[in-house]
Amino acid sequence: MAPISDLAKRWYHFPIVLGSLFLIQFPNLHDPPRFIAEYVALVALWLAVVSPELERKPFSLHRAYPALVFSILLVGSFVSKMILMRFGLFASPFFAPILLLALLTDRRLSVNVAVFFSVMLITSVEPTPIRFGLILVSNIVAAVTGSGLKKRLQIIRPAFFTALCNVLFLVLSLFSGESLSLDRDLLVSFSAPFLFSVVDLGLLPFVEYLSLVYSDIDLVELGNMNHPLIKLLSLRAPGTYYHSTILANLAEAAAEKIGANPILARTAAYFHDIGKVKRPYFYTENIQDRNPHDELNPKLSHLIVQDHVKYGLELARRHRLPLLVQDVIPQHHGTRVQKYFYHKAREMGENLSEDEFRYTGPKPQFKEAGIIMLADSVEAAFRSVKNPSAGRIRSLVEEIVSGIYNERELDESGLTLKDLEAIAGEFAKVLLNMFKSRIEYPKEEIKRVIVLAENPDSKPNEAQSSDQEDSKDR
Ligand SMILES: [Fe+2]
Ligand SMILES: [Fe+2]
Known part of the structure; x- marks a missing residue:
């Protein structure tokens, strides 16, 4: 457990965890004891899995890193909850905040945030093992497959694997007797991850510009x-x-x-x-x-x-x-x-x-x-x-x-x-x-001299171009 001085240094983490919880928990606010218990549990989880990661270099070097994690959690949890309530769990982009974080930071940090985020999100829905399994597994899969991408096209990898998780858990839900419309839910659960992965790619340049934290994809471009x-x-x-x-x-x-x-x-x-x-x-x-x-x-x-x-x-x-x-x-x-x-x-x-x-x-x-x-x-x-x-x-x-x-x-x-x-x-x-x-370079010069010596009528440029033709043929 972290020493008290470390906790004092991270005082600003607690209201932010509280804020995220408020944003996604408004239906449960009429039950204060439950809300307080969830808040205490989440703060403990935050201190156990996310805080130590943020103390690690290079994340400890700039405030931009905790700010990035907090912003992604706040916005991500709110949007995920909204879509989840309106269109159902399989259409929700709950893995997208973690994928965005994986693109911008590293695998270890994003896996740990994925664990925290999954627990936080599950408190806002009627928790069942299948729902918790889906959110947790998809988030960890997004963190693992989304980190270290170097090209935009590679986004297909996390999109495909999270879509696979969605479909797998959809099938499990059917077996557990949940009432689902198979055609619609199958289509939604497979296509939503592709759609939201592309949304993440679209958001990437804006997040980078604001935070100055860059993904490998845009570092390559720089x-x-x-x-x-x-x-x-x-x-x-x-x-x-x-x-x-x-x-x-x-x-x-x-x-x-x-x-x-x-x-x-x-x-x-x-x-x-x-x-x-x-x-x-x-x-x-x-x-x-x-x-x-x-x-x-x-x-x-x-x-x-x-x-x-x-x-x-x-x-x-x-x-x-x-x-x-x-x-x-x-x-x-x-x-x-x-x-x-x-x-x-x-x-x-x-x-x-x-x-x-x-x-x-x-x-x-x-x-x-x-x-x-x-x-x-x-x-x-x-x-x-x-x-x-x-x-x-x-x-x-x-x-x-x-x-x-x-x-x-x-x-x-x-x-x-x-x-x-x-x-x-x-x-x-x-x-x-x-x-x-550097040593081999003069050999080319020597070759050109030999060509000139063999064809004394050819001009130096011709010798050079015949050389190029040679290499083209090869
Ligand atoms: Fe230098
Ligand atoms: Fe220098």
Whole structure:
């Protein structure tokens, strides 16, 4: 059971549970003892199954998550009850709030909310084992099959399985002697889940816009490089744009490997340095001939470079980027020290402490943010390396990962030592593939030279097009 201080922190949960109950329980309000008993039971259930889930990262990081659960419960329970009273249980969209939550959060949270929501809803109808079974099973099925969807079309999966539950319980109702009109009820019980799943998909963009909690479906769309901020980055800071795309590949592969969210990792990687669109030529990857920092005091250089975090966050808020993508912007540097400028200041005889060259944080708060911090350093370290061996790549990656781990920057990220080992392995694999393709590139050039040598009359372009034709044929 949660300590008293935790309960006090969550005081606002209780009136909301009460509010939901009022909304769906108005026929039972004439029986106050029953209402109070149901309320106490529901609060206990809430504290046992939903509260601990909301205390888990990333849901504990933003008030938007409990607010989302409460709003979905309030509206969902009211609408479900209304339709249930008017058209019957099999036409009710009682699973739709849970499906919406499954699309926006994760399986564990939505299954637990499904249990709570089912018990709350059953108090408002004449409870029979079949009704309770239908509501509970359909809600859990919606939570399990609806989480982790990456394409809109995949909504057919939860729709089909909840429709199947409906039909199954309809048959059970018939056997238990309930008076039902078979043709009508069969049609309704099978088609209602498809209809309400599509309604959920329609609601999704609005809920995302208001809450800034994004489903994987729309995170994929955000990461398709058509976003105005990404376009701006590619025009103003091409070096950072290239750095972000490599980072996205590294972060996605590592997140996939350790069971974190690869879609979140990829999308957040695209936006992590978006603040560099302001003064792009102060960042290594965009510096061409003249390094502007040569003429600046190291402390000032540090302040300018650090500003990309503040400005990035400002842009992300203005463009209403998902909360977790916004979080990655300050967290990818955590509270690390900008060692280059710190050592430069020391060499210049300035007596400044390391803390004056520290990013303001916070440290990475979830796995994907930790992965991006690691990938950021790895990509930067390998930028100037030319064709290293597999062993050298592996040892350099391990050196960087263990360096950041020893700085204790990953303490709050939830990454374990086992995860770090897997991440380092995956980074090394992606980098090796990148270097291999860099090495293989000249082979194409050599092939073209051979074609030119064999056909001295052909122009270089012709040689190239004959090459393309070749590959087309293959
Ligand atoms: Fe950065
Ligand atoms: Fe970066």
